[in-house]
Amino acid sequence: VSFFSFLTVLSWANLSFVVPATALVYVVTVLGAKFFLREQIDRMRWAGTFLVCFGVALICLPEDQTLSLSDFIEHVRIFFGILTAASACYYLVSIIAAEKFFAAPQRRAAAAGLPACKLAAGREGLYKSPPFSKGEQGGFCFPPVSILIPLCGADFRAYQNYASLCSQDYPEFEIVFGVGDSKDSSIPVITRLQADFPQVPIQMVVSADEIGPNPKVSTLNNMLPQAGHEILLMLDSDIRVGPDFIKSICAEFPPDGLLTCLYRAGEAPGTPSKLEACGISSEFAPGVLVAQMAGGISFAFGAAIAISKKTLETIGGFAAIAPYLADDYMMGSLVRKAGLPVKLSRYVVETVLSKLSITGFVQHQLRWARGIRACAPWGHAGSLIANGTALSFLYFAFSGFSRFGLFIFASVSALRLWMAWMVGVRRLGDKILRHNLLLVPIRDFFSLFIWSAAFFGERVEWRGRVFRLEKNGKITPEKISR
Template sequence: MQIIELVLLILCLAAILFYCYGIYAAIAFFPHPHPIASQFHPAISILKPVCGLDRDAEVNLASFCQQDYPEYQIIFAVRDRHDPVIALIEKMIQQFSDVDMQLVVSDRIIGANLKVSNLANAVTAAKHEILLIADSDIRVGKDYLQRVIQPLQDESVGVVTCLYRSLAQGWVTTLEAVGTATDFHAGVLVNNQLSGIKFAFGSTIVIRQQALKAIGGFGAIANYLADDFQLGYLPAQAGYKVILSDYIVDHVLDTSTLADAIQRQIRWARCIRVSQPWGYLGLLFTYGTVTSLLLLIASGASKLSWIILVITWGMRLLMGWFVGVKILHDPVAKKFLWLIPFRDLISFGIWCQGFIGSTIEWRGQQLKLLKDGQIKAEV
């Protein structure tokens, strides 16, 4: 028992250090916004892969049509000719007639990831060197393009990506949003502070066409589940810089059942495990909420274990407040900060489950997740 208690104590101390560094990383990053050069506004092609109608779909998509930016085009890509989103896109093309917009409908498939096939179909209509990819459930302000493009003033930058704040509906997605704002983004900021990020998020990926060609185009990621991760990782391996923008977009979450949410979280966990195996294992050192509770139980509720638990939970809540509320201004984190310990317990269970199995369910398909992060249909 003494050995177990010692191990748990070390894990608690490691978590406390992580929480402290997470606060520092957030402080170090956000007070230094990328300088905005009013004369730097290269033309941009926005690729929008869409499938079905997301929550608030019209508002989300319209936000990209209202940019205070001189020259950009939007290319919507849909696979199914009977998709209900097509009527909405056609309406928007009429409504925003001053914006260069078009719809590409094609069922051409280049790999197991159908979203990447959509992107490959869309890029054929792109007019400009700089591409911007954003998921259909993302909502932005009018200064979005002008802000996220700024890091490309440095010619060595190949990719720019963004953090996001969640707009949740229902208690299940609220729990997800709390974890994203107070834990996931804290980890990203720590990673960015330590070594710079070498991955990207589907919330926003600005990528030069030359960087995309250098990695083999969309065909190179057509069989990967985490296509957004690869669109940052592969250019970084090719020698391009990946920059985290200081612009924060809104992620509009659909309502979800608990079973669907857990399945989705397990899928992401397994995907991270195969994409970054050592990083995934290292998450153990961040679960101070759980390890301090286990220490309390293992020690028979000793005085020291109570002190460690209070300090650990206090620092966890402080990091969550600082990153989620103070920095990201996440409305869900602000309202439901008290859910962090409960969310951490669930997250730890999902983390453990992520080590087991390699079969995932995605968009109604049963897929096999391979060791390098690629996917193939189950026979």
């Protein structure tokens, strides 16, 4: 059909028009299939699309003009120059976004003539002590909270993480843990926790029932009937918090919406883990803060999510997010689509990273990047400018390692480090980033590679299980022959 259509158009139009027009239709078809119909585009089709574009560009050159190698390099240099300039602007906007977001409580307090809110970037988190809603007797109201933590194996420093939740300065809360296997290695840790903190209601749910391909969401759904309170506070199993965590969350919690938290690394043994830690505060968090400043976020982070049972039921319960890889992202998205608020807390929790190999680091980052690409393709594409160090180096290289190229590379690299310090260290209180700031440029080169690799391949691995990414970020389990 395509061939005869080509001949038909060629019968009434010049070849110089037909070839570019046909190529344009082909490219639009591929992009439409990928980003609108959510079809899986394999590597060969992407390669074919690139070759079609490149071939048409060569054909469309004037007859008296040829594309020399020097001309090609010049065009590439300009391309990376534009991306480098965009990166520099993005870093400045990130600093402004962080200052605006975290400084807002002090400005409001000063305008009201009140003492500034207590903000401390210490080991346990970034704490904020705003007023709570008043109860009937004029005192502060502390609503009871159910903390849900799905488990799959014992994480690094697991006991210390869970003990931080048992030490909350809060009148009424319970902790519900859940596993999908009665032989899970995390069960002895919870048994010890129950013995050491008898004053805290701690439950352990063991159930292999599944409501979808995402095992974490299935575990959460199995835990839900044991949650006795209306407000649910869901945390990843590697999260550690300070004693005023629940108070701070409940103070900001929108009863008819969702609240989520930024996070930073609390421990990161080994260089690959430190590379991941630096990326959290200097790459991930700035993007979130820019989105927040641009009009608010429409996604959530599994590190910490507060939601009421009523709101959860409104979006379809856990079953609505069970088919997806990025379940936290989808939960926030569904809440926002329901017309309810998605709020970003100023409380920063800590994630305790285990020791990673370089391979493990790349696999984890690739899973994350592919999940973002599937759920928010334009967001993933735009995240390219976060890797300014790598982009400015490519500009430097394609400028023939000129002095001006070196100046651009050095300037953008310095701006990148300044942004990492202002956002990650100053505002998020990241001690690991503070002591490993020079890993940020190295992280940028890894991130550029991972960003590119995320466009190819649909397989992701999570805690020993392999899945295939489908349309709209949905996943299907994939059996691996051994």
